[in-house]
Amino acid sequence: MSVPAWVERAVFYQIFPDRFRRAGKPALPAPTGHFESWDSLPTVRGFKGGDLWGVAEKLDYLEQAGFSAIYLNPIFASSANHRYHTSDYLRVDPILGGDEALRNLLDQAHERGMRVILDGVFNHSGRGFFAFSHLLENGPASPYQDWYYVKGFPLRAYGGKPNYEAWWDNPELPKLRVETPQVREYLLHVAEHWIRFGADGWRLDVPEEIKDMSFWQEFRRRVKESNPEAYIVGEIWHEAPDWVQPGGPFDAVMNYPLGRGVLGFVGGERLDRELAARSGLGRLPELDGAGWLEWTGRVLESYPEEVRKVQLNLLGSHDTPRLITMLGGEAERAALALELLFTLPGAPSVYYGDEIGLPGGHDPDNRRTFPWNEEAWNHDIKSRVGKMARLREQYGELRGADWKKVWSEARRAAFSRGRLLVTVNASEEPWKLDLDCPNAGDMRGLLYGGRLSCAEGRWRGAELPAFSLEVWRPEGG
Structure with a gap:
């Protein structure tokens, strides 16, 4: 496919x-x-x-x-x-x-x-569709009977429950066969x-x-x-x-x-x-x-x-x-x-x-x-x-299929898209980032322009405002 x-x-x-x-x-x-x-x-x-x-x-x-x-x-x-x-x-x-x-x-x-x-x-069609209109006007004499699920004549297309199948029983929407x-x-x-x-x-x-x-x-x-x-x-x-x-x-x-x-x-x-x-x-x-x-x-x-x-x-x-x-x-x-x-x-x-x-x-x-x-x-x-x-x-990574969860705590989360890291702060307070850095590299923010420094196995050095996210890429990459 x-x-x-x-x-x-x-x-x-x-x-x-x-x-x-x-x-x-x-x-x-x-x-x-x-x-x-x-x-x-x-x-x-x-x-x-x-x-x-x-x-x-x-x-x-x-x-x-x-x-x-x-x-x-x-x-x-x-x-x-x-x-x-x-x-x-x-x-x-x-x-x-x-x-x-x-x-x-x-x-x-x-x-x-x-x-x-x-x-x-x-x-479904509307009541104004040519086949339903023909059926409405001519009843059992119409050659379009097989275009709809008719249960009786004359059709009750206006007022009351329709005597034909309709989407959610809405008489305006007769169901096509x-x-x-x-x-x-x-x-x-x-x-x-x-x-x-x-x-x-x-x-x-x-x-x-x-x-x-x-x-x-x-x-x-x-x-x-x-x-x-x-x-x-x-x-x-x-x-x-x-x-x-x-x-x-x-x-x-x-x-x-x-x-x-x-x-x-x-x-x-x-x-x-x-x-x-x-x-x-x-x-x-x-x-x-x-x-x-x-x-x-x-x-x-x-x-x-x-x-x-x-x-x-x-x-x-x-x-x-x-x-x-x-x-x-x-x-x-x-x-x-x-x-x-x-x-x-x-x-x-x-x-x-x-x-x-x-x-x-x-x-x-x-x-x-x-x-x-x-x-x-x-x-x-x-x-x-x-x-x-x-x-x-x-950045093609944001269009690809790769997605991996990285970290979460309370109303904050991080995930990766290929080489990119996305950090999300869905809380009312700023988030001072402090995350594991398994690839031991520094990162640059693509929206706010901040920097995450990797030292002693941790990414630190940036703060994410309330209700915001940042997309990070490796420095030099």
Whole structure:
């Protein structure tokens, strides 16, 4: 099993298109009404009017902030602002600018060496999808009965419990019958179409809900034939090595377990565990330094070395509360959590706005618009994320699969990435470093510029501020 080489170097930025940037260039048919005010809090049904033209306008911002790849939440025609209610898989939503806006974004991103992956929602469609609409209008006379799991007619698509299988019994999301050959072929055609259009991969929504592994195997084959370097990553919230082992369908999965460990370690007593527990993150662990090293090692070792390097590592997403809100509003903790993400094997993924401290609770509050007024930004978080992105690009050890625990005490820990040493202080007090130096060499700090001198078998001579980390390299190396 070969994984795309480019992912190992990638730093992903997840964008919820309706909320990132409004350029105001919709495709035909253009909406005639007004969007919600950009600065107002989001609502469940409301549209803010963000579009793909706007994403392209801000590629300079993304590059300067250290991001080299974009993961877009769904962009296909839909009746919902989040666009998981797909009505046309072969057309970019006109409100987002249509196919022309995606073409422009892909071309501009590729000119900069940036990649763009799309969100594939293949377990269910929206009620506006042509096959379901046909079935709704024609009942048992429709030739599309086998496209869905119908239990009776007329369909109860509005009001009451649906009489067809739907995602979480939500009548807006009828479940597609993937075992039907025509449905299967349609979805595989969609997968190929957008890769050939120029997308660099797929993030796959709730893939476990499609129980037929042969579908995903064929999905992989068709996508890789279209572009061998396409990245296929599944949204699976638990450890899922079977999906990425040799012969498995995906290159990687969204590594929520790794992020849960970081939150449990950095968050400490300020972590809002009740808030997190009401999302897919569940009850987050309470970890000291030793517990975090143990947790991280277990998660990493559950995957093959080749996969570890390309896992999509994240702390939060459109399905979780915002990072800074989960951490009690403490920017130092949020910055440290993001820094840690850049020091672990795998590709870091930052949810838009987390790099500037954008707050938010549960959906829809976690999908606020990006504030383009820089006075609203936390520049310290942004600066620390940018430094880590540059450091990760400069030092290949931070992109490799090698990770070893070195030391822990209370809320402090140290681990190695090849020849590099990473020291983490997740406590409120400064840490005067005093560690075993088995290689008997002095070290230089790559972030703060301090020095660790090795004498009498101990590294000493530097102090690490509260809620910070340092990456050390051997002097002269």
